[in-house]
Amino acid sequence: MPDRPDDVEGPADPESGGERREPPSEAEVENEVSREILRIHQESYGKGAAGAHTYIGNGFVVVVLDDPELLPNEKFLVESGDRDTVVQVRSQYQNAIQASFRAAVERATGRRVIGFASTTNFDEHPFVAEIFKLE
Numbered sequence: 001m002p003d004r005p006d007d008v009e010g011p012a013d014p015e016s017g018g019e020r021r022e023p024p025s026e027a028e029v030e031n032e033v034s035r036e037i038l039r040i041h042q043e044s045y046g047k048g049a050a051g052a053h054t055y056i057g058n059g060f061v062v063v064v065l066d067d068p069e070l071l072p073n074e075k076f077l078v079e080s081g082d083r084d085t086v087v088q089v090r091s092q093y094q095n096a097i098q099a100s101f102r103a104a105v106e107r108a109t110g111r112r113v114i115g116f117a118s119t120t121n122f123d124e125h126p127f128v129a130e131i132f133k134l135e
Contacts, residue, residue, distance in 0.1 A: 029108050030054040036104035037063045037130055044097055047071060049128065061105050061113075061132040068120070068128050083122040094118035094130070105132045 024032070034052035042048040047069035055062045070078060074086045094101075095118065102113040115133030120126075 026056060030056055032108040033061060033063060033105055036108065037101060038065065040097070040100050040104060041065060041068070041128075044093070044100075045069075045071065056109070059134045061109065061134065063130040063132075065128040065130075067126055070122075078122050086122060087120045090120045090128075091118060094120075094128075101130055102132070105134075109134065111135055 031054070033054040033056075037054075038048055038052040049065035049069060050067035051065070053064045053066070055064075070086070074090075077083065077086050095116075098116045098118075102116060105113050112135040113132045114135045115131075117131045118129070119131075120128045
């Protein structure tokens with residue numbers, strides 16, 4: 001294949017120079033992670049949470065889901081005083097679907113997730129926390 005002359009340009013860039021986008025802000029990344037983790041919870045459990053809050057810093061992403069909605073059987077167990085069973089089952093399930101959580105965080109942050117932990121609390125003010133360690 002012959003060498004290409006120096007004065008020949010390649011294909012034109014589909015975006016003009018004036019349309020350059022800045023990288024997403026930290027707030028935009030946090031909002032994207034919150035939306036995606038909440039979406040995964042809704043699709044996985046059939047229920048969501050009252051809200052999601054994401055905090056990013058020092059190589060970690062922490063997502064807190066406020067007031068997670070319980071399935072009817074989970075609600076019965078919690079009201080019967082057997083919340084530990086619900087926490088245990090949810091923890092096992094969270095670990096089973098962690099690949100979906102990791103992928104969402106990696107897409108939003110542009111960084112690789114190298115660790116994951118999840119905790120669920122059904123005490124007086126219920127919440128779920130998903131914690132990601134970034135490379």
